[in-house]
Amino acid sequence: MSAAPSPVSLSDAVGAITEILTWVGLGAAIVFGGAALVARLADGTWLPIRAVVIGDPASEGAGGQVVRWFGDDGVHEAPLTAELRAAVQGDELELFHRVGTRDDVRLHERSPWPRLLGGVALACAGVGVLALAVQIVTMVAGG
Incomplete structure (x- = not known):
């Protein structure tokens, strides 16, 4: 004879679900938080500059324009992209230049990636902490 399986109680089911959500939420928070930190460190330091838009004689046939600015180590130059062209005011624009590159x-000092990854990390941590609180309340209420 086979014994009938015992029914699972509601508190056991809630306990199992919250246990899983706690570990997954807190684990994902650590992973995404670490990724946000790495992305922030890899982004480097960006300084504000005032650049001037000029035509590049070498690529005048292609309609190429560049932005030039003075740095601590001389004149710097970068191609004028469509995004930068949209922000031009007259023949100048306010930009951010990465320290250590030419x-x-x-257009923005900070990359959006560290903020996005940090927000995901906080959301995951919130799920983990909420699941832990529900688990503790369930254990106390169950006796």
């Missing part, structure tokens, strides 16, 4: 420029 031609890395962008």
